[in-house]
Amino acid sequence: MRSLAPQQSLVDQVYEAILGEITEGKFGPEDRLIQEEIAESLGVSRQPVQQALLLLRSHGLLCDAPGRGLMVTPLEEERVRNLYEVRAVMDGLATANAAQRNAESARLDGAAVIARGRAAVRSKSIARMIAADMEFHFFLYGLSGNPLIAEVSGPHWSYLRRVMGEVLMRGTTPDDIWNEHEAILEEVMAGRSAAAEKLARAHIAGASDVLTSRMRELPVPAPETPPIRKRALRRAR
Amino acid sequence: MRSLAPQQSLVDQVYEAILGEITEGKFGPEDRLIQEEIAESLGVSRQPVQQALLLLRSHGLLCDAPGRGLMVTPLEEERVRNLYEVRAVMDGLATANAAQRNAESARLDGAAVIARGRAAVRSKSIARMIAADMEFHFFLYGLSGNPLIAEVSGPHWSYLRRVMGEVLMRGTTPDDIWNEHEAILEEVMAGRSAAAEKLARAHIAGASDVLTSRMRELPVPAPETPPIRKRALRRAR
DNA sequence: TAACCGAACTCTGAATACAGAATTCAGAAT
DNA sequence: ATTCTGAATTCTGTATTCAGAGTTCGGTTA
Numbered sequence: 001m002r003s004l005a006p007q008q009s010l011v012d013q014v015y016e017a018i019l020g021e022i023t024e025g026k027f028g029p030e031d032r033l034i035q036e037e038i039a040e041s042l043g044v045s046r047q048p049v050q051q052a053l054l055l056l057r058s059h060g061l062l063c064d065a066p067g068r069g070l071m072v073t074p075l076e077e078e079r080v081r082n083l084y085e086v087r088a089v090m091d092g093l094a095t096a097n098a099a100q101r102n103a104e105s106a107r108l109d110g111a112a113v114i115a116r117g118r119a120a121v122r123s124k125s126i127a128r129m130i131a132a133d134m135e136f137h138f139f140l141y142g143l144s145g146n147p148l149i150a151e152v153s154g155p156h157w158s159y160l161r162r163v164m165g166e167v168l169m170r171g172t173t174p175d176d177i178w179n180e181h182e183a184i185l186e187e188v189m190a191g192r193s194a195a196a197e198k199l200a201r202a203h204i205a206g207a208s209d210v211l212t213s214r215m216r217e218l219p220v221p222a223p224e225t226p227p228i229r230k231r232a233l234r235r236a237r
Numbered sequence: 238m239r240s241l242a243p244q245q246s247l248v249d250q251v252y253e254a255i256l257g258e259i260t261e262g263k264f265g266p267e268d269r270l271i272q273e274e275i276a277e278s279l280g281v282s283r284q285p286v287q288q289a290l291l292l293l294r295s296h297g298l299l300c301d302a303p304g305r306g307l308m309v310t311p312l313e314e315e316r317v318r319n320l321y322e323v324r325a326v327m328d329g330l331a332t333a334n335a336a337q338r339n340a341e342s343a344r345l346d347g348a349a350v351i352a353r354g355r356a357a358v359r360s361k362s363i364a365r366m367i368a369a370d371m372e373f374h375f376f377l378y379g380l381s382g383n384p385l386i387a388e389v390s391g392p393h394w395s396y397l398r399r400v401m402g403e404v405l406m407r408g409t410t411p412d413d414i415w416n417e418h419e420a421i422l423e424e425v426m427a428g429r430s431a432a433a434e435k436l437a438r439a440h441i442a443g444a445s446d447v448l449t450s451r452m453r454e455l456p457v458p459a460p461e462t463p464p465i466r467k468r469a470l471r472r473a474r
Numbered sequence: 475t476a477a478c479c480g481a482a483c484t485c486t487g488a489a490t491a492c493a494g495a496a497t498t499c500a501g502a503a504t
Numbered sequence: 505a506t507t508c509t510g511a512a513t514t515c516t517g518t519a520t521t522c523a524g525a526g527t528t529c530g531g532t533t534a
Binding site: 009010011044045046047048051067068069 | 487488489490495496497
């Protein structure tokens, strides 16, 4: 029986592979991406690489390099602030809608999401903490009943993961993030949409302050751009 | 003296050309786009067409067709409602920020934007009315000081123009839209960000109601997909 | 007449080739 | 030692080709 799920195209696979490298910091800010090298290391021709790069540029993960080619967008405090401004209203909307439309699902599934988040903090693994944070917020996006919220927010989360990773790698974990998540969830479960929205917006504003001030404290990276890392990536078959 | 402005790539030009065709309704909902035909009519190879199509898909203007290829996304009431939900919070944010950060620019330039809008209504040209509506809102996005708002909203406006075009073509013009715009502008000019945001959100919610109810009244289009229109487009050199 | 099957055709994704722009590097001039 | 110039190299955008999947159409069968 042939699977009915469409096979993921090479472009999509290359997009995800590059996105993963960026998110994990293996391609750093302002690293220039060379199409032929990526194509070789992934074992594909240049065409799907080029197409994936165009999509990544469109989603803000890459920007035009000086001269020619594309580079990884720098991590900039102003962009983080702008992103969190947008996030505050989008997450506020998602949370209000979740409380209004899906309080019951929140009661069914929410506690497990919170438990996984607290376990991630105990694990002290940065990747797990970030993934758990994302899980919580995408859980709310899903409950909102408006697929556009996740659709619009998705590409931004990749940028945010890089910022969070950078900040967490060099600083300490914010202590009360999961208390805040839990408080938000309680309002959602109780169907109190205005209170849920207010908490969500305050949570995002607080996170913005923490992240941007931590970025301000980080040492400015050396102006020399390190060479592009050439790591062999196996093409998924 | 050679111009320092970078020449727009073929992909970008093809993207804009196709986007224009979609927005003007020359490619209708669920029309399947044939890469070779578009390439021929634009006088380019298939590759930049394919890349442009991928970007348009990523921006929601196209979706996968049954079987293979890409088609123009259908106009759906639910998507419009979801879009306007997102718009309400984004336009609210933009308007509040504009009042907070750029009231003076609003005082300098806002009256001309309103005048052009009222002239567009008097002209009875649908294209002009839509362009003027967009001008007003992008004016506010610009005043907001957060470039992400325009960046996120941009692709959605193409979809909205199609909906507006469809509705306006078959119905009457909403009468008080520019009164509402003017009231919003007055709050922005006065720097009253909370009042500006409130008016903006109410304006968007009202527009959503009008658009979705008008869509409900429209006759369901015939299920036969008309043939793709082959119109010769000159490649810009 | 309707359903089925296979051949022919169409279209798309990916690979490859080509052309031109950008970058690098080595040698010459100051 | 520094600057400049031209050649060589690298890289990107675009065109072309190839292979395979999907669609259409005509003929056959029930």
